[in-house]
Amino acid sequence: MAGLAAAFGSGAMTNSVPEFEDADCILITGSNTTSSHPLIASRIMTAKAKGAKIIVIDPRRTHMAALADIHVKQNLGSDVAWINGLMHIILKEGWHNQSFIDERTEGFEELKKVIENYTPEKVEEITGIPKETLREIAEIYAKSEKSSIVYCMGITQHITGTDNVKSLANLAMLTGQIGRPSTGVNPLRGQNNVQGSTDMAAIPNKYPGYQDVTSDEVREKFEKAWGGPLSPNVGLTVVEMINAIEEGKLKGLYILGENPMISDPDSTHVEKALDDIEFLVVQDIFLTETARKADVVLPGSSFAEKDGTYTGTDRRLQKIRKAIEPLGDAKEDWEILCLVGKAMGSKGFDFASPSEVFDELAELTPIYHGIDYDRIEHEIIHWPCRDKDDPGSPYLHKDGFARGKGLFTAIEYKPPAELPDDEYPHQLTTGRLPFHYHTGTMTRVSPSLTHEVNEAFIELHPEDAKSLGVRNGEKVRVSSRRGSIEVKVMLTPGIKKGVAFIPFHFVEAAANRLTNAAALDPIAKIPEYKVCAIKIEKLDGREA
Amino acid sequence: MENLKKNIKDMLESGEIAGFLGLIEEEGHPIPFLFTKDSLDKLDALTVPDIRYPMTDILLKIVRKYPEDTIGVMVRGCDDRALIELAKNQKILSDLIRPIGVACTKEMAEYCRCSQPYPREIHYGEKVEGVKDRSDLEKVESMDLSDRLDYWMGQFSKCIKCYGCRNICSMCFCDQCTLEDDTLILTGQAPPEIPIFHLIRAFHMAGRCIDCGLCEEACPAHIPLRSLYRKVREDMADYLGYVTGMDETERDPLEFLGSDGYEVPTKIDET
Amino acid sequence: MEYQTVRTTCTYCGTGCGVLLEVLDGEVIGTLPQKDHPINEGKLCIKGWNAHEFIYADGRLTKPLIRKGDKLEEASWDEALQYVAKRFLELKEKYGPDSLGCFSSAKCTNEENYLLQKIFRAVIGTNNVDHCARL
Numbered sequence: 001m002a003g004l005a006a007a008f009g010s011g012a013m014t015n016s017v018p019e020f021e022d023a024d025c026i027l028i029t030g031s032n033t034t035s036s037h038p039l040i041a042s043r044i045m046t047a048k049a050k051g052a053k054i055i056v057i058d059p060r061r062t063h064m065a066a067l068a069d070i071h072v073k074q075n076l077g078s079d080v081a082w083i084n085g086l087m088h089i090i091l092k093e094g095w096h097n098q099s100f101i102d103e104r105t106e107g108f109e110e111l112k113k114v115i116e117n118y119t120p121e122k123v124e125e126i127t128g129i130p131k132e133t134l135r136e137i138a139e140i141y142a143k144s145e146k147s148s149i150v151y152c153m154g155i156t157q158h159i160t161g162t163d164n165v166k167s168l169a170n171l172a173m174l175t176g177q178i179g180r181p182s183t184g185v186n187p188l189r190g191q192n193n194v195q196g197s198t199d200m201a202a203i204p205n206k207y208p209g210y211q212d213v214t215s216d217e218v219r220e221k222f223e224k225a226w227g228g229p230l231s232p233n234v235g236l237t238v239v240e241m242i243n244a245i246e247e248g249k250l251k252g253l254y255i256l257g258e259n260p261m262i263s264d265p266d267s268t269h270v271e272k273a274l275d276d277i278e279f280l281v282v283q284d285i286f287l288t289e290t291a292r293k294a295d296v297v298l299p300g301s302s303f304a305e306k307d308g309t310y311t312g313t314d315r316r317l318q319k320i321r322k323a324i325e326p327l328g329d330a331k332e333d334w335e336i337l338c339l340v341g342k343a344m345g346s347k348g349f350d351f352a353s354p355s356e357v358f359d360e361l362a363e364l365t366p367i368y369h370g371i372d373y374d375r376i377e378h379e380i381i382h383w384p385c386r387d388k389d390d391p392g393s394p395y396l397h398k399d400g401f402a403r404g405k406g407l408f409t410a411i412e413y414k415p416p417a418e419l420p421d422d423e424y425p426h427q428l429t430t431g432r433l434p435f436h437y438h439t440g441t442m443t444r445v446s447p448s449l450t451h452e453v454n455e456a457f458i459e460l461h462p463e464d465a466k467s468l469g470v471r472n473g474e475k476v477r478v479s480s481r482r483g484s485i486e487v488k489v490m491l492t493p494g495i496k497k498g499v500a501f502i503p504f505h506f507v508e509a510a511a512n513r514l515t516n517a518a519a520l521d522p523i524a525k526i527p528e529y530k531v532c533a534i535k536i537e538k539l540d541g542r543e544a
Numbered sequence: 545m546e547n548l549k550k551n552i553k554d555m556l557e558s559g560e561i562a563g564f565l566g567l568i569e570e571e572g573h574p575i576p577f578l579f580t581k582d583s584l585d586k587l588d589a590l591t592v593p594d595i596r597y598p599m600t601d602i603l604l605k606i607v608r609k610y611p612e613d614t615i616g617v618m619v620r621g622c623d624d625r626a627l628i629e630l631a632k633n634q635k636i637l638s639d640l641i642r643p644i645g646v647a648c649t650k651e652m653a654e655y656c657r658c659s660q661p662y663p664r665e666i667h668y669g670e671k672v673e674g675v676k677d678r679s680d681l682e683k684v685e686s687m688d689l690s691d692r693l694d695y696w697m698g699q700f701s702k703c704i705k706c707y708g709c710r711n712i713c714s715m716c717f718c719d720q721c722t723l724e725d726d727t728l729i730l731t732g733q734a735p736p737e738i739p740i741f742h743l744i745r746a747f748h749m750a751g752r753c754i755d756c757g758l759c760e761e762a763c764p765a766h767i768p769l770r771s772l773y774r775k776v777r778e779d780m781a782d783y784l785g786y787v788t789g790m791d792e793t794e795r796d797p798l799e800f801l802g803s804d805g806y807e808v809p810t811k812i813d814e815t
Numbered sequence: 816m817e818y819q820t821v822r823t824t825c826t827y828c829g830t831g832c833g834v835l836l837e838v839l840d841g842e843v844i845g846t847l848p849q850k851d852h853p854i855n856e857g858k859l860c861i862k863g864w865n866a867h868e869f870i871y872a873d874g875r876l877t878k879p880l881i882r883k884g885d886k887l888e889e890a891s892w893d894e895a896l897q898y899v900a901k902r903f904l905e906l907k908e909k910y911g912p913d914s915l916g917c918f919s920s921a922k923c924t925n926e927e928n929y930l931l932q933k934i935f936r937a938v939i940g941t942n943n944v945d946h947c948a949r950l
């Protein structure tokens with residue numbers, strides 16, 4: 001997000017989902033697309049059938065990796081190095097797009113100086129990617145007519161997450177693989193409305209539509225619209241709020257449809273904070289681990305019980321429609337929030353329907369300004385859509401970047417915050433399964449999905465298992481400096497030696513008891529979920 | 545179309561049928577809908593679109609809840625073949641179903657490569673001849689055996705185990721599905737065990753598949769599933785002289801394999 | 816006898832596939848892929864095909880709950896809403912607006928996210944608004 005916004009001026013997917021089908025090369029990193037975004041993987045498979053080259057860079061041989069033309073396993077957290085390495089080769093071979101660089105970008109000279117040092121030999125040493133393969137990838141990506149980059153949490157959930165994203169943006173600009181159909185840099189959004197919730201300013205530094213809370217002009221506009229004074233100070237992020245509770249600075253918290261007890265890193269720390277806070281309100285559809293800590297629980301509604309809009313990963317506005325009434329005395333979430341606003345004595349919550357809420361937010365949000373419920377009944381609209389005649393924007397940065405010139409950032413490789421040592425000799429990475437979703441609140445009560453998998457496991461390389469003396473199916477204890485869980489072993493030759501993987505959907509063996517919350521990307525404030533050091537201990541040798 | 549609407553309206557008003565399963569157009573999108581006496585006004589939106597939903601699959605869901613009622617349903621050639629098989633398999637009673645037949649257009653028949661793009665009785669549309677096209681099978685048959693194995697293994701390796709092929713299938717009406725039997729197929733793996741998952745399904749399509757092609761349309765991995773089942777269907781015709789979806793009185797020669805199949809020993813004794 | 820399908824958007828990942836919820840006599844009984852949706856074109860993943868399964872799961876909350884000692888007890892909407900408003904306004908008064916915050920939701924709609932951040936920004940007066948997107 002922050003990385004792409006810095007480079008291009010907009011933090012969203014640059015291109016739309018159907019465009020993948022017409023790409024000539026798709027470079028996928030940190031995304032197990034067939035698991036987490038199956039219907040995007042479907043487009044990628046179509047592209048491959050039409051002749052596109054699919055390249056996957058991932059420490060695990062995921063299903064997507066198995067379907068690719070080229071798959072290489074990089075060392076965990078070495079992404080800046082291999083991306084700089086690709087750019088080094090591209091520049092040396094003259095495969096870069098000089099006219100694009102000259103006309104559309106700035107900061108190229110500084111970038112050039114840094115990538116000069118990332119020789120294929122040095123990059124192989126840092127990343128473990130053979131230099132011949134790196135060259136092959138560089139050539140395919142740079143020389144294809146339309147190359148598209150796809151990434152997900154495997155890139156962003158690192159202390160260098162913002163650096164990783166900026167590096168991918170550098171690569172796209174160096175080769176001019178952006179601003180045209182089927183190219184670009186495309187972060188796939190994990191949850192149904194991550195894009196929309198960010199657009200709607202569920203972030204501490206912006207008003208809806210990425211308007212700065214620190215801008216006097218913007219603030220005045222919102223003060224006028226909302227009828228009262230607003231804070232000029234940037235607020236706290238999720239992780240900072242948890243820390244502020246422990247410091248005694250945050251006294252009251254309202255959690256809407258999230259389960260930070262499972263989803264946040266270092267759950268032990270989160271649990272203590274939620275126990276300590278003075279007043280906690282949770283609005284959800286289940287009594288989640290988080291809701292059990294609340295002082296007040298407000299029963300909301302599932303997607304089947306309310307109207308509203310989601311913004312898909314490619315900035316596409318879509319409706320959800322009410323199929324049934326909320327269960328029991330539960331209410332539609334938009335209605336609950338209006339009632340809370342009114343109970344606090346505010347006059348700004350007098351809405352009769354989600355459509356009326358949308359009209360207000362569209363009025364105040366330039367990138368949504370031209371959108372309304374009637375239009376999205378009949379049209380597929382990707383924001384920005386600035387007025388009623390604007391058809392919207394399937395792909396961004398056609399003639400110029402949102403920020404004017406695209407900005408190259410020269411970035412040096414930095415190792416992950418926590419490296420393996422004698423005490424914690426293995427590395428852990430986390431992710432999703434195709435059969436479950438996020439913290440499992442919805443999928444783990446779905447019989448067809450629990451039939452497939454209903455317990456956590458740790459994927460280990462057979463050679464690692466051999467040296468630990470553990471067999472497939474055996475239960476082991478996995479510990480990090482923060483906590484410890486017990487899970488069964490699943491042997492997987494496809495994972496890099498020394499690396500283990502645990503899916504994060506399972507509360508009874510929550511991978512995030514192990515992950516490293518203290519290590520945050522300094523800009524995006526994203527924790528380093530994707531790398532931490534662990535030890536694996538044999539228990540009594542019994543099968544799980 | 546006006547005749548069709550009137551016909552349905554009359555059947556509903558007279559009480560001949562309790563409901564009519566068809567499609568309505570909503571904001572330009574055709575979606576399945578059950579018309580009843582209380583929703584006659586919706587008939588204005590009745591549509592015969594050029595996309596298909598699994599009508600008989602939906603019908604079964606309604607019939608299971610209302611086994612005594614007579615229900616009308618819009619059927620194309622493929623849906624009608626499905627009705628014949630559902631009746632044979634005692635999932636519906638033909639007496640309680642009023643099929644309203646729609647003949648597919650030439651374009652649709654070609655798009656679907658449909659050999660019989662019309663139902664037994666046509667109430668709407670003009671009958672066009674079927675498309676005889678087995679180029680998909682010819683392509684596979686032209687490969688030598690090891691290439692053929694590689695081809696199918698490559699196709700199956702794309703499977704994301706969505707079960708869409710089964711879920712959309714008019715002929716997948718079993719209470720328990722072998723694909724979910726964890727003694728046969730490991731659970732929790734995508735792709736599912738290769739090639740067992742797909743071969744089990746293909747075998748189960750023998751004497752069942754009515755060649756509608758909805759499975760292939762629903763496959764996110766673009767696996768040419770229909771070719772696989774067409775081959776099975778052809779083999780049933782070539783070796784056992786049996787074609788599904790043609791005649792309600794004809795019995796599936798593989799029926800004896802099921803625990804509740806028809807009584808083979810008795811018939812043998814009689815002859 | 817009432818059966819209809821409701822066009823909506825899958826609630827799982829950010830791809831945003833079009834689905835039809837099948838509603839029989841007021842109960843959601845199934846999910847179908849929307850055949851003419853520009854993103855999924857009549858296809859779904861296993862989560863999408865089963866998107867309806869959690870709707871009636873045991874443990875769905877149907878009444879507001881208020882903590883009384885160690886226990887969460889059922890309460891009326893009026894009681895719950897008044898209590899929430901009163902406590903937040905008291906804390907604001909005592910410790911200032913920045914002593915309060917909210918986690919909005921990447922699972923909820925645009926409208927809901929807009930409303931929650933509006934409560935915290937316009938009524939409470941803090942920018943302590945975030946969600947778990949980065950997680």
